[in-house]
Amino acid sequence: MFQPLSAPSYAGFWLRVLASFIDSLISCAVFFPLGIGVGLLMVASGSDPNSADMLLVRLSINGLSIVAGWLYYSLCESSSWQGTVGKKVLGLRVTDLDGRRISFVNATGRYFGKILSGLILGIGFIMVAFTERKQGLHDIMASTLVVKAGEFQYQLPPPPDFRSGGGTLGLG
Template sequence: MEVWIGRQGERHGPYQEEQVREWLRSSQLSPDDLCWYDGLADWQPLSVLFPLDKPAPAPNPYAPPPLQQQPASTNHFDYAGFWQRFGAWIIDLIILMIPSMIVMVSSGGMEAYKHMVERIQGGADMAMALRDYAQVTETASLISLAITFLYYTFFEASKWQATPGKLALRLRVTDVHGARISIGRSAARNIVRLSGAIFGLIPLVCYAAIAWTQRKQGLHDLWASTFVLNGTAQQQPPQGRPPGDDQGSFHA
Protein backbone atom coordinates (compact mmCIF):
# COMPACT_ATOMS: atom_id res chain seq x y z
CA MET A 1 0.00 0.00 0.00
CA GLU A 2 1.30 3.45 -0.92
CA VAL A 3 0.90 6.17 1.70
CA TRP A 4 1.12 9.95 1.27
CA ILE A 5 2.30 12.12 4.18
CA GLY A 6 1.05 15.67 4.76
CA ARG A 7 3.18 18.18 6.65
CA GLN A 8 3.59 21.95 6.63
CA GLY A 9 1.02 22.30 3.87
CA GLU A 10 2.96 20.01 1.53
CA ARG A 11 2.37 16.47 0.32
CA HIS A 12 5.24 13.96 0.43
CA GLY A 13 5.50 10.49 -1.02
CA PRO A 14 4.16 8.08 -1.81
CA TYR A 15 5.89 5.71 0.65
CA GLN A 16 5.38 2.05 1.39
CA GLU A 17 3.40 1.16 4.50
CA GLU A 18 6.37 -0.59 6.11
CA GLN A 19 8.51 2.51 5.61
CA VAL A 20 5.89 4.65 7.33
CA ARG A 21 5.61 2.25 10.27
CA GLU A 22 9.40 2.14 10.65
CA TRP A 23 9.63 5.95 10.61
CA LEU A 24 6.91 6.10 13.26
CA ARG A 25 8.78 3.63 15.47
CA SER A 26 12.02 5.62 15.10
CA SER A 27 10.21 8.97 15.68
CA GLN A 28 11.17 10.30 12.25
CA LEU A 29 7.44 10.79 11.76
CA SER A 30 5.08 12.12 14.41
CA PRO A 31 1.80 10.32 15.20
CA ASP A 32 0.14 13.71 14.64
CA ASP A 33 1.34 13.94 11.02
CA LEU A 34 -1.44 13.50 8.47
CA CYS A 35 -1.57 10.71 5.93
CA TRP A 36 -3.73 9.47 3.10
CA TYR A 37 -3.90 6.39 0.89
CA ASP A 38 -6.17 5.29 -1.92
CA GLY A 39 -9.64 4.55 -0.55
CA LEU A 40 -9.66 7.09 2.28
CA ALA A 41 -12.22 9.87 2.11
CA ASP A 42 -9.96 12.40 3.84
CA TRP A 43 -6.55 12.84 5.47
CA GLN A 44 -6.14 11.22 8.88
CA PRO A 45 -3.49 11.40 11.63
CA LEU A 46 -0.94 8.61 11.50
CA SER A 47 -1.86 7.65 15.07
CA VAL A 48 -5.36 6.71 13.87
CA LEU A 49 -4.37 4.64 10.84
CA PHE A 50 -1.06 3.26 12.06
CA PRO A 51 -1.16 2.86 15.84
CA LEU A 52 2.13 1.70 17.27
CA ASP A 53 2.29 -2.06 17.81
CA LYS A 54 3.39 -1.75 21.42
CA PRO A 55 2.59 1.15 23.75
CA ALA A 56 5.53 2.76 25.46
CA PRO A 57 6.18 1.19 28.89
CA ALA A 58 5.28 3.20 31.96
CA PRO A 59 8.30 4.81 33.64
CA ASN A 60 9.76 2.97 36.64
CA PRO A 61 9.80 5.34 39.62
CA TYR A 62 12.63 3.32 41.20
CA ALA A 63 14.89 3.32 38.14
CA PRO A 64 18.06 5.45 38.21
CA PRO A 65 17.88 8.75 36.33
CA PRO A 66 18.70 8.45 32.63
CA LEU A 67 22.05 9.54 31.30
CA GLN A 68 22.25 13.10 30.06
CA GLN A 69 21.23 13.12 26.41
CA GLN A 70 23.05 15.27 23.93
CA PRO A 71 20.88 17.60 21.84
CA ALA A 72 19.76 16.27 18.51
CA SER A 73 22.57 16.67 16.04
CA THR A 74 23.23 16.25 12.37
CA ASN A 75 25.63 13.34 12.87
CA HIS A 76 23.11 10.91 11.36
CA PHE A 77 23.08 12.79 8.04
CA ASP A 78 24.70 11.08 5.07
CA TYR A 79 26.79 13.89 3.64
CA ALA A 80 27.65 13.85 -0.06
CA GLY A 81 31.38 13.72 -0.77
CA PHE A 82 33.61 15.91 -2.90
CA TRP A 83 33.65 13.77 -6.04
CA GLN A 84 29.89 13.19 -5.96
CA ARG A 85 29.25 16.91 -5.85
CA PHE A 86 31.92 17.66 -8.43
CA GLY A 87 30.29 15.14 -10.76
CA ALA A 88 26.91 16.83 -10.25
CA TRP A 89 28.52 20.18 -11.04
CA ILE A 90 29.93 18.79 -14.30
CA ILE A 91 26.47 17.56 -15.36
CA ASP A 92 24.91 20.94 -14.53
CA LEU A 93 27.72 22.71 -16.39
CA ILE A 94 26.99 20.68 -19.53
CA ILE A 95 23.27 21.50 -19.25
CA LEU A 96 23.96 25.21 -18.74
CA MET A 97 26.24 25.31 -21.77
CA ILE A 98 23.16 25.01 -24.00
CA PRO A 99 21.46 28.33 -23.07
CA SER A 100 24.86 30.01 -22.73
CA MET A 101 25.81 29.03 -26.27
CA ILE A 102 22.43 30.22 -27.57
CA VAL A 103 22.95 33.61 -25.91
CA MET A 104 26.53 33.83 -27.15
CA VAL A 105 25.65 32.99 -30.76
CA SER A 106 22.62 35.28 -30.88
CA SER A 107 24.67 38.23 -29.57
CA GLY A 108 27.49 37.83 -32.11
CA GLY A 109 29.91 36.18 -29.73
CA MET A 110 31.09 33.57 -32.24
CA GLU A 111 32.00 36.19 -34.79
CA ALA A 112 33.83 38.14 -32.10
CA TYR A 113 35.76 35.01 -31.15
CA LYS A 114 36.78 34.32 -34.76
CA HIS A 115 37.87 37.94 -35.13
CA MET A 116 39.96 37.70 -31.95
CA VAL A 117 41.71 34.53 -33.19
CA GLU A 118 42.44 36.14 -36.56
CA ARG A 119 43.96 39.18 -34.85
CA ILE A 120 46.18 37.05 -32.64
CA GLN A 121 47.30 34.94 -35.61
CA GLY A 122 48.01 38.15 -37.51
CA GLY A 123 50.43 39.30 -34.83
CA ALA A 124 48.18 41.66 -32.82
CA ASP A 125 48.78 42.12 -29.11
CA MET A 126 47.09 39.17 -27.33
CA ALA A 127 46.11 41.15 -24.22
CA MET A 128 44.41 43.83 -26.31
CA ALA A 129 42.62 41.24 -28.47
CA LEU A 130 41.32 39.45 -25.36
CA ARG A 131 40.20 42.73 -23.81
CA ASP A 132 38.29 43.71 -26.95
CA TYR A 133 36.66 40.27 -27.10
CA ALA A 134 35.59 40.55 -23.44
CA GLN A 135 34.02 43.95 -24.10
CA VAL A 136 32.04 42.65 -27.09
CA THR A 137 30.74 39.60 -25.19
CA GLU A 138 30.17 41.34 -21.84
CA THR A 139 26.38 41.43 -22.16
CA ALA A 140 26.19 37.76 -23.18
CA SER A 141 28.41 36.80 -20.23
CA LEU A 142 26.19 38.69 -17.77
CA ILE A 143 23.06 37.00 -19.17
CA SER A 144 24.73 33.59 -18.84
CA LEU A 145 25.64 34.36 -15.22
CA ALA A 146 22.03 35.34 -14.50
CA ILE A 147 20.76 32.10 -16.06
CA THR A 148 23.20 30.08 -13.95
CA PHE A 149 22.17 31.89 -10.77
CA LEU A 150 18.45 31.36 -11.40
CA TYR A 151 19.01 27.73 -12.42
CA TYR A 152 20.70 26.80 -9.14
CA THR A 153 18.53 29.02 -6.94
CA PHE A 154 15.15 27.75 -8.12
CA PHE A 155 16.06 24.09 -8.58
CA GLU A 156 17.65 23.78 -5.11
CA ALA A 157 14.65 25.47 -3.45
CA SER A 158 12.18 23.33 -5.41
CA LYS A 159 10.37 20.21 -4.16
CA TRP A 160 13.22 18.16 -5.67
CA GLN A 161 15.77 20.11 -3.56
CA ALA A 162 18.30 19.55 -6.32
CA THR A 163 19.48 20.60 -9.75
CA PRO A 164 19.27 18.01 -12.56
CA GLY A 165 22.95 17.21 -11.94
CA LYS A 166 22.33 16.48 -8.26
CA LEU A 167 19.19 14.50 -9.08
CA ALA A 168 21.20 12.36 -11.50
CA LEU A 169 23.59 11.45 -8.67
CA ARG A 170 20.77 11.14 -6.09
CA LEU A 171 21.73 14.16 -3.97
CA ARG A 172 19.66 16.87 -2.30
CA VAL A 173 20.21 20.26 -0.63
CA THR A 174 18.82 20.82 2.89
CA ASP A 175 19.03 23.25 5.77
CA VAL A 176 20.72 22.22 9.04
CA HIS A 177 17.53 20.39 10.11
CA GLY A 178 17.46 18.29 6.94
CA ALA A 179 14.47 20.21 5.56
CA ARG A 180 13.88 21.88 2.22
CA ILE A 181 15.51 25.32 1.94
CA SER A 182 13.65 28.52 1.20
CA ILE A 183 14.12 30.53 -1.98
CA GLY A 184 15.90 33.23 0.04
CA ARG A 185 18.37 30.78 1.56
CA SER A 186 18.95 29.24 -1.85
CA ALA A 187 19.67 32.67 -3.34
CA ALA A 188 22.12 33.45 -0.51
CA ARG A 189 23.81 30.09 -1.08
CA ASN A 190 24.30 30.79 -4.75
CA ILE A 191 25.62 34.31 -4.32
CA VAL A 192 28.96 32.66 -3.46
CA ARG A 193 28.77 30.52 -6.61
CA LEU A 194 27.97 33.62 -8.67
CA SER A 195 30.84 35.58 -7.10
CA GLY A 196 33.23 32.72 -7.79
CA ALA A 197 32.15 32.60 -11.43
CA ILE A 198 32.76 36.34 -11.82
CA PHE A 199 36.30 36.01 -10.51
CA GLY A 200 36.95 32.72 -12.32
CA LEU A 201 37.37 30.65 -9.14
CA ILE A 202 34.77 27.93 -9.81
CA PRO A 203 35.05 25.16 -8.72
CA LEU A 204 37.83 26.16 -6.30
CA VAL A 205 35.84 28.54 -4.10
CA CYS A 206 32.68 26.47 -3.73
CA TYR A 207 34.10 22.97 -3.59
CA ALA A 208 37.61 22.99 -2.14
CA ALA A 209 36.35 23.21 1.46
CA ILE A 210 34.27 20.03 1.05
CA ALA A 211 37.42 17.91 1.27
CA TRP A 212 38.37 19.09 4.75
CA THR A 213 35.24 20.36 6.55
CA GLN A 214 33.63 17.95 9.05
CA ARG A 215 30.22 17.97 7.37
CA LYS A 216 31.58 18.20 3.80
CA GLN A 217 30.36 21.75 3.32
CA GLY A 218 31.59 24.01 0.59
CA LEU A 219 32.01 27.73 1.10
CA HIS A 220 28.50 28.36 -0.22
CA ASP A 221 27.11 25.76 2.26
CA LEU A 222 28.89 27.41 5.20
CA TRP A 223 27.63 30.84 4.11
CA ALA A 224 23.97 29.75 3.92
CA SER A 225 23.99 27.00 6.62
CA THR A 226 23.08 24.22 4.21
CA PHE A 227 24.07 20.60 3.64
CA VAL A 228 24.21 18.42 0.55
CA LEU A 229 23.06 14.91 1.47
CA ASN A 230 22.85 11.56 -0.24
CA GLY A 231 19.37 10.41 -1.27
CA THR A 232 16.69 12.26 -3.19
CA ALA A 233 13.97 14.26 -1.43
CA GLN A 234 11.36 11.74 -2.60
CA GLN A 235 13.16 8.91 -0.77
CA GLN A 236 13.13 10.64 2.63
CA PRO A 237 10.46 11.05 5.29
CA PRO A 238 9.22 14.67 5.30
CA GLN A 239 11.44 16.77 7.54
CA GLY A 240 9.70 19.13 9.95
CA ARG A 241 10.84 22.56 10.96
CA PRO A 242 11.77 23.31 14.58
CA PRO A 243 8.89 23.19 17.11
CA GLY A 244 6.64 26.21 17.09
CA ASP A 245 6.84 26.72 13.31
CA ASP A 246 3.67 24.83 12.47
CA GLN A 247 1.51 26.79 10.06
CA GLY A 248 -1.70 24.84 10.44
CA SER A 249 -3.37 21.77 9.03
CA PHE A 250 -2.60 20.14 5.72
CA HIS A 251 -4.82 20.71 2.72
CA ALA A 252 -4.60 18.35 -0.23
Protein backbone atom coordinates in the same frame (compact mmCIF):
# COMPACT_ATOMS: atom_id res chain seq x y z
CA MET B 1 11.62 21.31 16.18
CA PHE B 2 12.01 18.14 14.16
CA GLN B 3 13.71 15.13 15.70
CA PRO B 4 16.26 13.24 13.56
CA LEU B 5 15.45 9.62 12.80
CA SER B 6 18.89 8.98 11.39
CA ALA B 7 22.11 10.85 10.79
CA PRO B 8 22.41 12.21 7.25
CA SER B 9 24.79 10.79 4.72
CA TYR B 10 26.63 13.82 3.37
CA ALA B 11 27.52 14.05 -0.31
CA GLY B 12 31.29 13.99 -0.68
CA PHE B 13 33.59 16.05 -2.86
CA TRP B 14 33.77 13.81 -5.95
CA LEU B 15 30.04 13.11 -6.03
CA ARG B 16 29.39 16.84 -5.94
CA VAL B 17 32.01 17.41 -8.68
CA LEU B 18 30.17 14.87 -10.85
CA ALA B 19 26.83 16.63 -10.21
CA SER B 20 28.45 19.93 -11.19
CA PHE B 21 29.86 18.32 -14.35
CA ILE B 22 26.36 17.12 -15.35
CA ASP B 23 24.99 20.63 -14.78
CA SER B 24 27.84 22.07 -16.86
CA LEU B 25 26.98 19.74 -19.75
CA ILE B 26 23.38 20.95 -19.63
CA SER B 27 24.54 24.56 -19.53
CA CYS B 28 26.82 24.01 -22.53
CA ALA B 29 24.02 22.32 -24.48
CA VAL B 30 21.84 25.40 -23.96
CA PHE B 31 24.33 28.24 -24.20
CA PHE B 32 26.87 27.00 -26.77
CA PRO B 33 24.42 27.34 -29.69
CA LEU B 34 23.42 30.79 -28.42
CA GLY B 35 27.07 31.81 -28.22
CA ILE B 36 27.70 30.60 -31.76
CA GLY B 37 24.67 32.57 -32.95
CA VAL B 38 25.80 35.77 -31.24
CA GLY B 39 29.34 35.28 -32.57
CA LEU B 40 28.06 34.85 -36.12
CA LEU B 41 25.92 37.98 -35.79
CA MET B 42 28.95 39.93 -34.57
CA VAL B 43 31.04 38.76 -37.53
CA ALA B 44 28.21 39.41 -39.99
CA SER B 45 27.76 42.95 -38.67
CA GLY B 46 31.36 43.73 -39.61
CA SER B 47 31.96 45.46 -36.29
CA ASP B 48 35.42 45.75 -34.82
CA PRO B 49 35.61 43.06 -32.08
CA ASN B 50 37.51 45.54 -29.88
CA SER B 51 34.99 48.37 -30.23
CA ALA B 52 33.01 49.76 -27.31
CA ASP B 53 29.81 48.32 -28.81
CA MET B 54 31.23 44.81 -28.90
CA LEU B 55 32.59 45.19 -25.36
CA LEU B 56 29.08 46.11 -24.25
CA VAL B 57 27.69 43.04 -26.03
CA ARG B 58 30.24 40.76 -24.33
CA LEU B 59 29.56 42.31 -20.90
CA SER B 60 25.81 41.89 -21.45
CA ILE B 61 26.27 38.23 -22.33
CA ASN B 62 28.39 37.69 -19.21
CA GLY B 63 25.76 39.41 -17.08
CA LEU B 64 23.00 37.30 -18.60
CA SER B 65 24.96 34.12 -17.94
CA ILE B 66 25.31 35.06 -14.26
CA VAL B 67 21.57 35.75 -14.04
CA ALA B 68 20.75 32.48 -15.85
CA GLY B 69 23.02 30.52 -13.49
CA TRP B 70 21.54 32.24 -10.45
CA LEU B 71 17.99 31.43 -11.53
CA TYR B 72 18.83 27.83 -12.49
CA TYR B 73 20.57 27.00 -9.21
CA SER B 74 18.31 29.02 -6.92
CA LEU B 75 15.03 27.87 -8.44
CA CYS B 76 16.09 24.21 -8.59
CA GLU B 77 17.57 24.10 -5.09
CA SER B 78 14.56 25.81 -3.49
CA SER B 79 12.07 23.66 -5.43
CA SER B 80 10.64 20.32 -4.36
CA TRP B 81 13.59 18.70 -6.19
CA GLN B 82 15.95 20.36 -3.69
CA GLY B 83 18.75 20.34 -6.21
CA THR B 84 19.81 20.84 -9.79
CA VAL B 85 19.39 18.24 -12.52
CA GLY B 86 22.91 16.95 -11.78
CA LYS B 87 22.12 16.50 -8.09
CA LYS B 88 18.75 14.91 -8.88
CA VAL B 89 20.37 12.39 -11.25
CA LEU B 90 22.85 11.40 -8.53
CA GLY B 91 20.25 11.25 -5.76
CA LEU B 92 21.43 14.31 -3.84
CA ARG B 93 19.43 17.02 -2.08
CA VAL B 94 20.29 20.48 -0.76
CA THR B 95 18.80 21.02 2.70
CA ASP B 96 19.05 23.44 5.57
CA LEU B 97 20.85 22.25 8.70
CA ASP B 98 17.64 20.59 9.92
CA GLY B 99 17.05 18.65 6.69
CA ARG B 100 14.31 20.89 5.33
CA ARG B 101 13.97 22.45 1.90
CA ILE B 102 15.75 25.79 1.59
CA SER B 103 14.09 29.04 0.55
CA PHE B 104 14.78 30.89 -2.69
CA VAL B 105 16.57 33.61 -0.70
CA ASN B 106 18.77 31.01 0.99
CA ALA B 107 19.48 29.34 -2.37
CA THR B 108 20.40 32.77 -3.77
CA GLY B 109 22.91 33.31 -0.96
CA ARG B 110 24.33 29.86 -1.64
CA TYR B 111 24.74 30.64 -5.36
CA PHE B 112 26.60 33.90 -4.78
CA GLY B 113 28.67 32.13 -2.12
CA LYS B 114 29.76 29.76 -4.90
CA ILE B 115 31.05 32.73 -6.87
CA LEU B 116 33.07 33.76 -3.82
CA SER B 117 34.31 30.17 -3.44
CA GLY B 118 35.58 30.32 -7.02
CA LEU B 119 37.16 33.75 -6.63
CA ILE B 120 39.41 32.48 -3.84
CA LEU B 121 41.05 29.98 -6.19
CA GLY B 122 38.41 27.30 -5.60
CA ILE B 123 39.38 26.87 -1.96
CA GLY B 124 35.73 27.29 -0.96
CA PHE B 125 34.87 24.21 -3.04
CA ILE B 126 37.87 22.16 -1.90
CA MET B 127 36.68 22.65 1.69
CA VAL B 128 33.99 20.02 0.95
CA ALA B 129 36.69 17.33 1.08
CA PHE B 130 37.89 18.38 4.53
CA THR B 131 34.91 19.50 6.61
CA GLU B 132 33.00 17.14 8.90
CA ARG B 133 29.64 17.66 7.19
CA LYS B 134 31.17 17.95 3.69
CA GLN B 135 30.34 21.64 3.45
CA GLY B 136 31.95 24.10 1.10
CA LEU B 137 32.32 27.76 1.99
CA HIS B 138 29.04 28.51 0.19
CA ASP B 139 27.26 25.83 2.26
CA ILE B 140 28.63 27.23 5.50
CA MET B 141 27.66 30.78 4.50
CA ALA B 142 24.11 29.69 3.61
CA SER B 143 23.74 27.15 6.46
CA THR B 144 23.06 24.32 4.01
CA LEU B 145 24.00 20.68 3.56
CA VAL B 146 24.13 18.43 0.52
CA VAL B 147 22.92 14.97 1.49
CA LYS B 148 22.08 11.71 -0.21
CA ALA B 149 18.33 11.73 -0.84
CA GLY B 150 16.19 9.67 1.48
CA GLU B 151 18.86 9.37 4.14
CA PHE B 152 18.06 12.49 6.16
CA GLN B 153 14.65 11.87 7.65
CA TYR B 154 12.81 13.61 10.42
CA GLN B 155 9.71 12.97 12.45
CA LEU B 156 7.56 15.54 14.13
CA PRO B 157 7.89 15.81 17.90
CA PRO B 158 4.88 14.73 19.94
CA PRO B 159 2.15 17.37 20.22
CA PRO B 160 2.19 19.52 23.34
CA ASP B 161 0.12 18.33 26.28
CA PHE B 162 -2.38 21.13 26.80
CA ARG B 163 -3.88 19.38 29.82
CA SER B 164 -0.87 19.98 32.04
CA GLY B 165 -0.67 23.23 33.94
CA GLY B 166 -4.40 23.69 34.48
CA GLY B 167 -5.11 26.35 31.83
CA THR B 168 -6.84 25.71 28.53
CA LEU B 169 -3.59 26.32 26.69
CA GLY B 170 -1.35 24.86 29.34
CA LEU B 171 -0.17 28.31 30.37
CA GLY B 172 -1.34 27.71 33.78
